[in-house]
Amino acid sequence: MIATPLLLIMLLAIVQFALWSHATHIAQAAASQGLAAARVQAGTAADGSAQTQQVLDQLGRGPLTNTHIAATRDTDAASIRVTGDASAVIPLLALPVHAEAAGPVERFRPNVAASGR
Helix, strand or coil, X not given: CCHHHHXXXXXXXXXXXXXHHHHHHHHHHHHHHHHHHHHCCCCCHHHHHHHHHXXXXXXXXXXXXXXXXXXXXXXXXXXXXXXXXXXXXXXXXXXXXXXXXXXXXXXXXXXXXXXXX
8 A cells, every 4th residue: 555656656667767868858959059150160149049949949858948048159168058847747846957068169370380480
């Protein structure tokens, strides 16, 4: 009598953890793709945000909800942060999801050694 409810709760906890893990991987993949778009030489933070949203639209339906994207880019670095919630299997359990990708922006630098210096 006690074992069955405990087994069900344990099974739900395993499924909840799997959904949270999957949602985290989706957020990280979207942030990485957005960073790739923002880092290119002519890229902008808006490009990174749009690419991140496109990946979330393709992959995030279901396990990742209430997403928010924060994209920044300056002359040296770009970063994309994705936050949201994992879908709840266990009632009243909200597990937050966050992922961030950051890196230097691409810039053309002439080869000084080839110019004869």
